[in-house]
Amino acid sequence: MKQLMLGNEAVARGLYEAGCAFVSSYPGTPSTEITEAAAKYAEIYAEWAPNEKVAMESAFGACLAGKRSFCGMKHVGLNVAADPLFTIGYTGVNAGMVIGVADDAGMHSSQNEQDSRHYARASKIPMLEPSDSAEALAFTKLAYTLSEQFDTPVLLKMCTRIAHSQSVVETGDRTEISKPYEKNPQKYIMMPGNAKRRHPIVEARTKALVNWAETAPINYVEAGADHSRGIITSSTAYQYVKEVCGDRYPVLKLGMIWPMPEKKILDFAAAVDELVVVEELDSFIEAHCLSLGLKVTGKSLFPCIDEFSQNLVAQKLGMQLACTGCKVEDAIPARPPVMCAGCPHRSLFYTLAKNKITALGDIGCYTLGAVPPLAALDTTICMGASISGAHGFTKALAGAADNKTVAVIGDSTFMHSGVTGLINVAYNESNTTVIIVDNSITGMTGHQQNPTTGMNLKGDPCTKIDLETLCRAVGIRRVRVVDPYNLKETETALLEELAANEPSVIISRRPCALLKYVKHEKPVAVDPDKCRSCKLCMKIGCPAISMKDGKATIDNTLCTGCGVCTQLCHFGALHGGKEA
Amino acid sequence: METKNIMIVGVGGQGSLLASKLLGRLLLTKGYDIKVSEVHGMSQRGGSVVTYVRFGEKVYSPVIDKGEADYIVSFELLEAARWTEYLKNGGRIIANTQQINPMPVITGAAEYPADLAAKMQNMGIDIDAFDALSLAEQAGSAKAVNIVLMGHLSRSFDFTLDEWMDAIEKSVPSKFLELNKRAFLLGREA
Numbered sequence: 001m002k003q004l005m006l007g008n009e010a011v012a013r014g015l016y017e018a019g020c021a022f023v024s025s026y027p028g029t030p031s032t033e034i035t036e037a038a039a040k041y042a043e044i045y046a047e048w049a050p051n052e053k054v055a056m057e058s059a060f061g062a063c064l065a066g067k068r069s070f071c072g073m074k075h076v077g078l079n080v081a082a083d084p085l086f087t088i089g090y091t092g093v094n095a096g097m098v099i100g101v102a103d104d105a106g107m108h109s110s111q112n113e114q115d116s117r118h119y120a121r122a123s124k125i126p127m128l129e130p131s132d133s134a135e136a137l138a139f140t141k142l143a144y145t146l147s148e149q150f151d152t153p154v155l156l157k158m159c160t161r162i163a164h165s166q167s168v169v170e171t172g173d174r175t176e177i178s179k180p181y182e183k184n185p186q187k188y189i190m191m192p193g194n195a196k197r198r199h200p201i202v203e204a205r206t207k208a209l210v211n212w213a214e215t216a217p218i219n220y221v222e223a224g225a226d227h228s229r230g231i232i233t234s235s236t237a238y239q240y241v242k243e244v245c246g247d248r249y250p251v252l253k254l255g256m257i258w259p260m261p262e263k264k265i266l267d268f269a270a271a272v273d274e275l276v277v278v279e280e281l282d283s284f285i286e287a288h289c290l291s292l293g294l295k296v297t298g299k300s301l302f303p304c305i306d307e308f309s310q311n312l313v314a315q316k317l318g319m320q321l322a323c324t325g326c327k328v329e330d331a332i333p334a335r336p337p338v339m340c341a342g343c344p345h346r347s348l349f350y351t352l353a354k355n356k357i358t359a360l361g362d363i364g365c366y367t368l369g370a371v372p373p374l375a376a377l378d379t380t381i382c383m384g385a386s387i388s389g390a391h392g393f394t395k396a397l398a399g400a401a402d403n404k405t406v407a408v409i410g411d412s413t414f415m416h417s418g419v420t421g422l423i424n425v426a427y428n429e430s431n432t433t434v435i436i437v438d439n440s441i442t443g444m445t446g447h448q449q450n451p452t453t454g455m456n457l458k459g460d461p462c463t464k465i466d467l468e469t470l471c472r473a474v475g476i477r478r479v480r481v482v483d484p485y486n487l488k489e490t491e492t493a494l495l496e497e498l499a500a501n502e503p504s505v506i507i508s509r510r511p512c513a514l515l516k517y518v519k520h521e522k523p524v525a526v527d528p529d530k531c532r533s534c535k536l537c538m539k540i541g542c543p544a545i546s547m548k549d550g551k552a553t554i555d556n557t558l559c560t561g562c563g564v565c566t567q568l569c570h571f572g573a574l575h576g577g578k579e580a
Numbered sequence: 581m582e583t584k585n586i587m588i589v590g591v592g593g594q595g596s597l598l599a600s601k602l603l604g605r606l607l608l609t610k611g612y613d614i615k616v617s618e619v620h621g622m623s624q625r626g627g628s629v630v631t632y633v634r635f636g637e638k639v640y641s642p643v644i645d646k647g648e649a650d651y652i653v654s655f656e657l658l659e660a661a662r663w664t665e666y667l668k669n670g671g672r673i674i675a676n677t678q679q680i681n682p683m684p685v686i687t688g689a690a691e692y693p694a695d696l697a698a699k700m701q702n703m704g705i706d707i708d709a710f711d712a713l714s715l716a717e718q719a720g721s722a723k724a725v726n727i728v729l730m731g732h733l734s735r736s737f738d739f740t741l742d743e744w745m746d747a748i749e750k751s752v753p754s755k756f757l758e759l760n761k762r763a764f765l766l767g768r769e770a
Contacts, residue, residue: 004604004614029620108619132615132642165642166604166616236642243640311645322647325667326703330693332662335682337592337627368625373687446620538687543626546686557722 005169007162010133011072011100012037013169014140018096019177020044020070022062024055026416027445028074029109030163031102035072036448039457043174048448048457051383051416052077056084056099060153063097064188066179068144072100075116076382080417082119088153089123090198091188092205095179096147098140099125102158105280106307109160109444111363111380113305115281120155120258124202126209127155127258128218131238133167135218139255142218144177150205150212157257159280161236161307210259218255221268224248229317230272232265232285237278240313260288269294276301276317280308339368341544342520342560344510345437348408348484349376350540350564351491357404357498360393362386362418364410365443365512373541377408384409384417387425387434394430404498406433412442412450415465419474425503426475433497433504434476436467437484440511447515471505478504485510485578487567513560521561521578524554530573537565537574583636585644586733589663590655591680592619592629595726598751599653600631602730606739606747607635617642628659628682651736653729656680657709661696664705673705674732676712676725708732710770719763727752727760731767741768 005013011034015023023046025035039046049055055071062069073081078101085099101119104110120127128143130136136158143154186194213219224230226248233241234254241251252268254260269275269289277286277298286298301316302308314321339346349369352359353376361367361377362385370377379389390407397403409418414436425432442448449455454464471479478500482493490508497504511518523544531551538545544558545565552573563577586603588596597618604616612635619629632644646665652673654660660675667673677697684690693699697709710732716724727748734744745761752760 002608004608004616006618032620161617161642164618164620166614166618167639167642168608168614239640239642309643309645310641311647322645323669324647325649325665325669325671326705327665328661328693328696328699328703330661330696330699331690332658333682333684333690333692335591335626335628335658335662336684337625338683340593340625365625371683372689444625541683541687543683543686546681547688 001171002168003171004166005133006033006164006166007133007136007158008033009037010136010169011140013171014137015070016041016044017172017174018141018144019068019175021067022059022069024049024058025072026052026055026077027442027448028077029445030104030160031072031074031100031158032445034100046457048450050451052081053083056081059097060084060088063093063095064181066095066181068096068177070098070100075101075103075114076110076112078116078119086123087190089125090190090195090202092151093147093153094181095177096144097153098143098147098156099153100156100158102163104160106160113281115284116157117257117284124206125153125155126256127157128255129157129235129257130162131235132162134169136162137169150209152205159235206259210262213256213259213261214264216256219261219264220253222251222253224250227271228273229276230268231276231278233278237280237308240308240310241278243310244314244317244319254285262292265289266292278302278313336371337368338541338543340513341542341558342513342562344439344484345369346540346542347487347564348437348490348508349374351487351494352376355494357406360386360389360407362409362413364413366408366410366437373539383413384421387418387421390432391421391425391430394432406435408435408437411436411438411440411452415451422471422476423474431501431503435506435508438467438507438509441515443512467507476503476505478502481507481509483510484508485562485564487564522576523556523559523561524566524574524577526552526554527573530571532571536568540564581636583634583639585649586633586651586653587644587649587663587666588631588653589659590629591659592625592627594655595723596629596631596655599726599730600633602747602751603633605750606743613637613639615639615642628662651733653733655725655729657696658692661700664700667705673700673707674729675707675709676729677709678713712767715766715770716763719766720759724760724763727763728767731764732770734768
């Protein structure tokens with residue numbers, strides 16, 4: 001049956017049809033929907049792991065036990081999972097194992113623009129790269145065949161425009177696969193003696209995969225009449241090339257991006273005057289062509305920054321551009337993403353900003369605390385870096401009386417890689433104050449459960465990791481919980497813990513206002529006669545509050561009645577909402 | 581046929597994903613090749629969002645570039661103005677006249693430009709701006725703005741009312757079906 005599917009849903013469908021029985025992932029845009037969609041198939045066990053490393057190791061264990069397995073992550077998640085990645089490249093698999101990784105060229109929702117293709121070459125693991133949903137489904141199934149045929153995990157590389165674009169797919173049936181586990185220490189125990197014997201096997205495997213790539217149907221040439229130019233491309237770049245050039249130039253479309261064929265590329269190059277590589281981000285296909293001794297045009301023409309589009313490809317290839325429409329003369333104000341009305345993080349960040357705290361931040365919705373008017377964050381690096389960073393910052397300033405530094409980290413991010421940083425704080429005794437902003441969900445990626453929520457991916461109740469107990473267990477004696485909607489309570493806790501002469505954790509706890517079970521209060525009401533236009537209520541950057549004719553007004557469709565603004569007003573002009 | 585391009589633009593949280601889902605369902609039953617490109621993740625949190633819907637015999641690129649959109653359906657007036665460069669020569673903007681202040685306007689760092697609909701009209705843009713929010717409220721929920729706009733867009737296409745209604749049935753939960761059908765018809769007649 002023909003269906004319209006997101007690239008990510010098509011990967012999940014591919015998992016289903018390929019007989020995948022185990023999925024373990026950590027959410028991350030643009031990869032999240034693969035695992036969410038896989039969880040909807042009853043035949044697939046699917047879970048959120050606390051981080052990508054755990055997910056990959058779990059998926060490896062499942063493939064070892066004889067079931068086809070999958071783990072999914074965003075590009076930066078693969079950094080977290082890089083440790084197992086490089087070694088399961090050596091052990092190979094029992095049943096097939098596929099690792100989904102989604103890049104984010106253009107950084108729609110990411111902190112860097114890294115190109116995951118380098119991991120395939122570095123870890124000597126083959127990588128397939130679909131260019132639409134139909135290929136996402138087909139390549140997922142093919143990845144399992146290759147995984148078992150060549151005894152290797154296989155990387156499936158998605159990107160934002162493939163992952164989050166719907167296109168037409170034809171679905172098929174599921175085939176169940178099961179293999180017996182056999183103990184094989186030489187293959188699976190990677191101590192030096194065994195690993196030394198595995199490495200040559202890995203190199204031979206890459207050679208065999210190159211041979212496969214030479215004739216693989218997913219690496220194909222599309223004929224073109226004009227041989228003055230030949231284009232090698234893959235993924236979204238292929239779509240832009242076809243959009244612009246149609247059938248004009250011959251195109252070599254690579255479905256397997258690592259390892260790449262040699263003879264096929266040399267033959268293609270020999271049949272055209274100018275060889276052009278069109279690829280997003282880094283020089284990868286181009287670098288391979290150069291290693292084959294070819295003269296090639298790639299990054300000298302195309303940028304290694306940001307995602308491409310048809311106009312960009314047309315312009316760089318000297319083709320006709322669409323006639324651009326006109327621009328409105330007025331300056332159009334930007335509309336950056338903001339913390340939602342009622343967001344429990346807002347009042348915490350207001351308290352930090354008010355007290356001029358240095359706040360080392362982390363990855364999640366609360367990164368938006370960096371945006372004016374709150375502007376309450378100093379750093380955002382990677383998952384967990386807030387706590388470790390604050391530890392180093394505090395140690396470096398040891399003894400300074402005016403050290404007002406905190407780490408701010410979400411509940412899900414804390415479970416992902418904050419715990420180890422906190423152990424370091426306790427073990428090496430830095431006087432660090434850690435604030436866990438616990439909104440009881442993984443917010444930014446669209447409400448995924450995590451170990452602290454008491455629910456699993458399938459929506460069933462499960463063991464709930466207790467944050468207070470965990471923090472105490474790793475050696476933090478000062479652990480306290482505050483309600484961030486209560487400004488006074490939050491500020492008191494902050495100042496007391498900063499003053500304390502030992503490490504402490506403040507859990508700022510309030511569920512995300514967008515969660516279905518969270519009941520909103522009546523919207524806050526304004527008494528315009530009492531409003532003195534001081535704009536203090538505007539300092540929290542709530543999208544529900546604005547000034548109209550010099551008086552504060554509340555947008556009733558947005559206001560959740562959290563009551564934070566009513567605590568700010570000195571003149572009693574704002575009332576209603578939740579009472580502090 | 582040449583590929584048709586529809587952009588759906590608005591503010592994160594306004595329901596543009598449902599609108600594109602509805603269009604996708606309809607176009608699939610008509611046998612077209614389709615690509616619908618969405619925005620997930622961070623930009624959804626009250627930010628400027630855009631969804632690209634493309635259909636034809638064979639669609640390659642998942643996105644619509646400057647100068648290519650046959651239609652821009654805008655949930656909010658400022659967002660319509662933000663994307664005019666993407667409109668094709670002879671393309672049309674269908675816009676909800678609702679204004680939602682972005683944070684720089686709320687904080688006073690920027691101003692919401694006045695009379696945007698008239699300005700776009702004066703530029704020679706074919707813009708059809710109407711109060712979709714009131715019609716959605718009339719249908720029973722402010723959240724149905726997306727379906728009101730789809731109803732209005734439907735007048736520009738040859739698909740039958742039955743075909744649209746069928747796509748709505750397949751796209752919305754049954755308890756909201758009647759509300760959405762009302763919203764669609766109000767938009768179609770507006």
